[in-house]
Amino acid sequence: MKKENSDKDKLIEVEGKYSSQNIKRSVLKKQIIEIFYKEGTKTIAELRDLCNNSIPTLTAIMGELTQDKWTKKIGIADSKSGRRPAIYGINPTKGHFVSIRLSRRRTMILIYDMLNQPVSALLELKDGIDTSENILQIIKQEVLILLKEVGLSSKQILGYGITIPGLINMREGMSYSYPLLAQRPLLEIFGDLFEKPIIVEHDTKAMAIGELWFGLAKNKFNSLFVNVGSGIGLGQIINGDIYRGHTGYSGEFGHIQMDPDGELCYCGRIGCLETLASGTALVKKAKEEISKGKGTKITAMVNGNINNIKLGIIIAAAHEGDQFSIELLEMAGEHLAKAISILIHLYNPESIIIGGEMADAKQILIGLIRQKLKKYTMPFLKKETKIQFSGLKESAGLMGVLPVIMGKVLSIYFDETN
Numbered sequence: 210m211k212k213e214n215s216d217k218d219k220l221i222e223v224e225g226k227y228s229s230q231n232i233k234r235s236v237l238k239k240q241i242i243e244i245f246y247k248e249g250t251k252t253i254a255e256l257r258d259l260c261n262n263s264i265p266t267l268t269a270i271m272g273e274l275t276q277d278k279w280t281k282k283i284g285i286a287d288s289k290s291g292r293r294p295a296i297y298g299i300n301p302t303k304g305h306f307v308s309i310r311l312s313r314r315r316t317m318i319l320i321y322d323m324l325n326q327p328v329s330a331l332l333e334l335k336d337g338i339d340t341s342e343n344i345l346q347i348i349k350q351e352v353l354i355l356l357k358e359v360g361l362s363s364k365q366i367l368g369y370g371i372t373i374p375g376l377i378n379m380r381e382g383m384s385y386s387y388p389l390l391a392q393r394p395l396l397e398i399f400g401d402l403f404e405k406p407i408i409v410e411h412d413t414k415a416m417a418i419g420e421l422w423f424g425l426a427k428n429k430f431n432s433l434f435v436n437v438g439s440g441i442g443l444g445q446i447i448n449g450d451i452y453r454g455h456t457g458y459s460g461e462f463g464h465i466q467m468d469p470d471g472e473l474c475y476c477g478r479i480g481c482l483e484t485l486a487s488g489t490a491l492v493k494k495a496k497e498e499i500s501k502g503k504g505t506k507i508t509a510m511v512n513g514n515i516n517n518i519k520l521g522i523i524i525a526a527a528h529e530g531d532q533f534s535i536e537l538l539e540m541a542g543e544h545l546a547k548a549i550s551i552l553i554h555l556y557n558p559e560s561i562i563i564g565g566e567m568a569d570a571k572q573i574l575i576g577l578i579r580q581k582l583k584k585y586t587m588p589f590l591k592k593e594t595k596i597q598f599s600g601l602k603e604s605a606g607l608m609g610v611l612p613v614i615m616g617k618v619l620s621i622y623f624d625e626t627n
């Protein structure tokens with residue numbers, strides 16, 4: 210064994226230490242940054258155990274990484290005997306990431322540092338893919354304004370993470386759900402727009418990644434994330450990874466039929482879960498009932514203009530004790546429970562996390578959903594599944610792109626440029 214190793218080392222030397230050895234160092238650098246990113250700060254001795262490398266090599270590598278500003282000395286560890294070792298971690302200001310959540314009728318933009326801390330206020334635009342043909346140019350301009358506001362230049366942005374709704378064909382990298390995005394691969398469209406490394410992720414799957422890295426699904430291997438906002442989607446965490454299906458279309462949970470005699474869904478089918486339990490369905494129902502003269506606090510909350518009713522307003526009215534709003538949410542909760550029972554029977558998940566705007570209705574829905582699940586689910590299966598409401602709420606998607614774009618940027622720096 211030993212002989213083989215020394216021969217191999219010699220070969221590397223003969224072939225030129227500027228190639229193979231540098232590749233080794235580059236791989237190690239990337240590995241160290243990934244450890245810091247996932248696990249937090251470490252001493253060199255701790256890195257030795259994790260990377261299986263010698264202290265002198267790691268000391269030299271940490272020197273280079275710190276000089277290049279990828280990492281920095283965070284502090285000094287306690288030690289019972291002798292010298293107290295330095296603690297290293299990621300340098301959060303090495304670069305920044307712009308997270309963009311593009312929806313049908315609105316857009317959210319937030320800038321983060323490399324430790325996933327927001328460095329700007331959340332910017333919410335009242336336009337989205339369905340409401341403006343110029344949405345991409347608008348986003349570009351708004352990002353530049355936001356960068357200026359927080360005193361960053363485009364140079365300090367390492368990459369962009371973008372989420373979009375609808376169907377994304379992951380094999381082709383295409384979205385056919387919107388004419389605006391259907392002409393070219395998504396990576397080309399957004400790559401040309403921002404001229405930086407980018408990743409594009411499906412919105413609900415990004416939220417599930419957010420929960421997996423930063424939220425309730427952290428350290429869980431089999432969890433389901435149900436995104437209830439204007440639509441309803443499903444993110445599946447299976448064996449610790451995001452499941453995408455054959456072409457990337459998995460998780461269209463909102464379009465399974467719950468009522469054969471129900472209403473027409475925008476997808477063209479009848480009685481989909483979205484027509485019963487989504488924000489869009491509740492807003493529609495609220496408008497209909499108020500037009501018929503139903504008395505509710507919602508009317509005053511939108512100053513009499515029912516076109517301004519949103520799911521958030523219904524939830525706020527329910528929290529103020531508005532009986533009509535509570536009944537609307539309970540109706541959605543009953544349908545959600547029925548649909549979630551199907552998921553429990555299919556997947557036997559450790560937990561089901563309800564996220565998106567509906568997570569704000571936790572107080573009203575959690576008891577109801579748990580109780581209704583008793584009615585619809587086999588007891589053995591139900592007992593094994595936790596029902597939880599997301600604490601990250603809508604920021605799950607904005608945060609979910611961060612580890613993905615971080616991974617891409619590290620690959621560009623350390624895999625491709627060594």
Ligand SMILES: [Zn+2]
Nearest residue numbers: 464474476481
């Ligand atoms: Zn549908």
